[in-house]
Amino acid sequence: MRLDVKENPALLKLDLYCKGLRIDESCLIKEEGRPILRTRAGLGSGLEMILPDNVWTNTPVTEAFTKESPYVLKLDDRHRYQLYLNDGHVCEVRIPKEPEFYKKRTSSGKKMARVGVLQGTYLGVYPTAACYYWKMKPKRQNCDFCSVGLNLGVEEEEAKAVNDVVETALAARDECGITYVHFNTGFYENDTYLDQLEPYVREIRNRTGLLIGVQTPPHPDFRRYDRLRAMGVNTVSFCFEFFNKEVFDRRCPGKSHHVGLTRYLDAVEYCARLFDTANGEIIAGPEPVEDTLRAIDWITSVGAIPTVCVFRPLKGTDAENDPPPKTEEMIPIFRRYYERCMERGLPIGIAHNVEVSIVLKPEECHYFSDHHGKYLWNKTKIWFLRYVLRAVLAVRKWKADHDFYARPLRSRIPLFGKPPKALAASESVS
Ligand code: SF4
Incomplete structure (x- = not known):
């Protein structure tokens, strides 16, 4: 295993969980990143980031221990986020946009x-x-x-x-x-x-x-x-x-x-x-x-x-x-x-x-x-199952979008079925 966080994004994700991150003033996360929303389970209390190799992480930034973190996030002149460890450059990271x-x-x-x-x-x-x-x-x-x-x-x-x-x-x-x-x-x-x-x-x-x-x-x-x-x-x-x-x-x-x-x-x-x-x-x-x-x-x-x-x-x-x-x-x-x-x-x-x-x-x-x-x-x-599941999901989506499950069994059969109609908001459970 590679022990250098520059070459091992999983180790970087783990190290950030354990040490947290300081955010430099140059960053504009508040304006363009996902807001820091603490979900009820709690672990989503941090900053969402995408590390190299498309490794997503939620890094602690608000907890007390993060103030001592050796990691700092800075924004460079080209408006890209750069991660530093003890002042040494680690990698560029992406901040997912707020949906x-x-x-x-x-x-x-x-x-x-x-x-x-x-x-x-x-x-x-x-x-x-x-x-x-x-x-x-x-x-x-x-x-x-x-x-x-x-x-x-x-x-x-x-x-x-x-x-x-x-x-x-x-x-x-x-x-x-x-x-x-x-x-x-x-x-x-x-x-x-x-x-x-x-x-x-x-x-x-x-x-x-x-x-x-x-x-x-x-x-x-x-x-x-x-x-x-x-x-x-x-x-x-x-x-x-x-x-x-x-x-x-x-x-x-x-x-x-x-x-x-x-x-x-x-x-x-x-x-x-x-x-x-x-x-x-x-x-x-x-x-x-x-x-x-x-x-x-x-x-x-x-x-x-x-x-x-x-x-x-x-x-x-x-x-x-x-x-x-x-x-x-x-x-x-x-x-x-x-x-x-x-x-x-x-x-x-x-x-x-x-x-x-x-x-x-x-x-x-x-x-x-x-x-x-x-x-x-x-x-x-795993590779094979991944493709099978993609196909299953595509069918499930098609069925949901065509109210397949909302219609009586008889009308789901194309021979007897009526054209799908959108489920009115008033019909839905609340
Ligand atoms: S972690 Fe414990 S206290 Fe919190 S929601 Fe779950 S069961 Fe309840």
């Missing part, structure tokens, strides 16, 4: 930027009310790294009508070519998170044809995942954050008390057999590296794909004064991440135009491995 749809409003008058946010090149939506752990009395039981309770009503609408979400997704699809919508909820009393999410899933599937991912706490009745699969959800994700039980119990008191680590792990295993992909999401940094490596081994052993976040001590959270992890300690984690996915033949990097800025994608981590020739068979399989 036009951020300024648009839905038919109910909501600003689309407050309904869904691009995280890289997919749309992230947190459609329902804030996580219950933030509202608990007498003492809230939120995870200590979480910023959900800080963002609601400030950066985002608290609850979003289904039609607002669909219109925002359509605008993002038509302007930016997104292929994937990711829904995220926190915990609700009586485990109602899937009940609340299903109407959004149905309408997004029927009216946009986009790939759908769902991230919620694990429901106690796993048959709900069979139903979710039948609705057209492609991927589910469970954030158990830490494999070390002591760290999990201490840093995620709500999850520990109301759900427990075991149910998270059981749900990952169950869903890995059911969906196109299932993810187990963990945070690298706060628990010993050995535990994170064990988590990667376990997740991949059941056929799921890890999502490995780099801990970010977000401003205003209970963990804001914790130090960010050290890059050197993170490298073996991301090497293991890539190698285990390839050894197990997992389908990573199949969906096109899904660039992810808030975490390192598994396929990006090939930069940390020295065993490239070893995975030729899986690379060929």
Whole structure:
């Protein structure tokens, strides 16, 4: 592996997560880049940038530790953004423009930027009310790294009508070519998170044809995942954050008390057999590296794909004064991440135009491995699946644009079918 950030964009992305970035006054990011919008999950609190080799990242810029960062972003005379490390030039970076749809409003008058946010090149939506752990009395039981309770009503609408979400997704699809919508909820009393999410899933599937991912706490009745699969959800994700039980119990008191680590792990295993992909999401940094490596081994052993976040001590959270992890300690984690996915033949990097800025994608981590020739068979399989999925998505889009799913079964058959009509706003669910 190349240890020079000038030659290794994945290492640069990782180093920027761990050290953050200072922005020189010469930059005009406020005027022309994507605004810094903290999404509820929190990791999108930074500056969206595109590094060499089209590696998207969201670099911390507002947290306290970034003030000491050796990285500085400057604008040169030709109006190009240049990244420096300790005054030495690293590379030119691009700042993605703010999408036009951020300024648009839905038919109910909501600003689309407050309904869904691009995280890289997919749309992230947190459609329902804030996580219950933030509202608990007498003492809230939120995870200590979480910023959900800080963002609601400030950066985002608290609850979003289904039609607002669909219109925002359509605008993002038509302007930016997104292929994937990711829904995220926190915990609700009586485990109602899937009940609340299903109407959004149905309408997004029927009216946009986009790939759908769902991230919620694990429901106690796993048959709900069979139903979710039948609705057209492609991927589910469970954030158990830490494999070390002591760290999990201490840093995620709500999850520990109301759900427990075991149910998270059981749900990952169950869903890995059911969906196109299932993810187990963990945070690298706060628990010993050995535990994170064990988590990667376990997740991949059941056929799921890890999502490995780099801990970010977000401003205003209970963990804001914790130090960010050290890059050197993170490298073996991301090497293991890539190698285990390839050894197990997992389908990573199949969906096109899904660039992810808030975490390192598994396929990006090939930069940390020295065993490239070893995975030729899986690379060929991935290449083939990528084209199959493109074709599937094109058909789904055609069906959605022609109201295929909204029409009765008989009229979907061309022989009997009437010409498609646009779904009137009044017919839509809200
Ligand atoms: S479960 Fe934890 S991380 Fe997720 S929204 Fe609730 S408090 Fe935040």
